[in-house]
Amino acid sequence: MKRDLEVARLNDVITIGEAMITFNPESTGPLKFINRFEKKVGGAELNLAIGVSRLGLKAGWISRLGNDEFGKYIKTFARGEGIDVSQVAHVNGYPTSLNFKEIREDGSGKTFYYRNQSPTLTLGPTDLDEVFFKQAKILHLTGIYPAIGEINKQVIFKAIDLAKKHSLKISFDPNIRLRMWSKEEASKVLYEILPHVDILLAGAEEMDIIIGEKDPDRIIEKAKELGISYVAIKQGDKGSVGYHDGETILSPAIKASKVADTVGAGDGFNAGFLYGIINGWTLDKTLHFANTIGSMVVSVLGDNEGLPYYEDIQEKLGEIEAIER
Numbered sequence: 001m002k003r004d005l006e007v008a009r010l011n012d013v014i015t016i017g018e019a020m021i022t023f024n025p026e027s028t029g030p031l032k033f034i035n036r037f038e039k040k041v042g043g044a045e046l047n048l049a050i051g052v053s054r055l056g057l058k059a060g061w062i063s064r065l066g067n068d069e070f071g072k073y074i075k076t077f078a079r080g081e082g083i084d085v086s087q088v089a090h091v092n093g094y095p096t097s098l099n100f101k102e103i104r105e106d107g108s109g110k111t112f113y114y115r116n117q118s119p120t121l122t123l124g125p126t127d128l129d130e131v132f133f134k135q136a137k138i139l140h141l142t143g144i145y146p147a148i149g150e151i152n153k154q155v156i157f158k159a160i161d162l163a164k165k166h167s168l169k170i171s172f173d174p175n176i177r178l179r180m181w182s183k184e185e186a187s188k189v190l191y192e193i194l195p196h197v198d199i200l201l202a203g204a205e206e207m208d209i210i211i212g213e214k215d216p217d218r219i220i221e222k223a224k225e226l227g228i229s230y231v232a233i234k235q236g237d238k239g240s241v242g243y244h245d246g247e248t249i250l251s252p253a254i255k256a257s258k259v260a261d262t263v264g265a266g267d268g269f270n271a272g273f274l275y276g277i278i279n280g281w282t283l284d285k286t287l288h289f290a291n292t293i294g295s296m297v298v299s300v301l302g303d304n305e306g307l308p309y310y311e312d313i314q315e316k317l318g319e320i321e322a323i324e325r
């Protein structure tokens with residue numbers, strides 16, 4: 001039977017990103033005094049893919065991993081989360097990247113990367129499979145990927161071209177990582193991406209670096225000028241501000257049961273926001289849902305372990321009864 005590629009949208013969300021083995025400390029405090037770590041998996045774009053997949057959507061991930069034990073583990077892990085890994089290949093000569101985390105008492109922390117020779121440096125613009133794009137609804141990008149290297153920037157702009165050609169919505173989180181590039185470089189490249197974006201998911205401080213504005217209303221004004229149709233400004237324990245179709249809403253934060261590890265909360269929020277858009281929810285409902293996910297992620301150690309399944313959120317919101325035993 002011939003597949004009709006014109007209409008099939010196999011993945012709801014596709015994303016391009018580097019994943020790393022993340023070593024989470026077993027105790028809080030300065031990294032140099034930590035002796036025990038737990039091996040986990042991290043990477044903003046993969047976290048997003050896991051987030052939407054756990055909610056019941058279909059996610060596809062484009063990446064390169066080392067042809068090593070860690071690379072094989074990450075691919076198996078992603079596959080186990082139900083993610084389409086058909087665009088993930090192992091490459092020789094580039095070890096899978098590593099990330100060591102330092103976590104403070106309040107759950108905030110620092111990251112220490114070992115990713116100078118990223119396997120994603122071997123992925124070029126011509127490696128992107130047009131059919132994979134054609135079959136998706138949303139392309140999610142971050143500012144981490146173009147910070148890795150020159151070729152990664154080229155890949156991002158080629159991906160934007162393919163997404164536009166096939167009418168995908170482009171979702172973008174600046175995810176500015178100043179350990180990877182300077183404010184000037186980040187601002188230059190990320191500003192070039194903005195006019196292509198349909199859904200902007202950012203922190204106010206990040207937008208200050210890119211457009212010189214950190215006031216949510218000013219950010220929204222600028223976003224509208226650039227033709228961005230959905231904006232979400234993530235403000236941590238102050239909740240989030242959203243904009244769509246002439247309406248701006250401040251959605252209060254949901255209190256986390258505890259704050260163990262704040263890394264990954266933004267990706268969880270993004271997953272929830274995209275879920276709301278795909279399901280045609282109101283902005284208010286979408287923001288509340290996304291905030292709820294952010295609050296659930298911070299209560300669990302690890303970058304993606306706390307990403308909830310749909311039923312977990314219904315339980316948290318009191319929509320279904322929690323049965324313990």
Ligand SMILES: O=C(O)C(=O)C[C@H](O)[C@H](O)COP(=O)(O)O
Pocket residue numbers: 042043044045047099111144175177262263264265266267268303
């Ligand atoms: O730092 C990187 O390069 C990573 O990709 C590691 C992390 O998994 C994400 O950074 C989490 O991102 P947030 O959800 O914004 O906390």
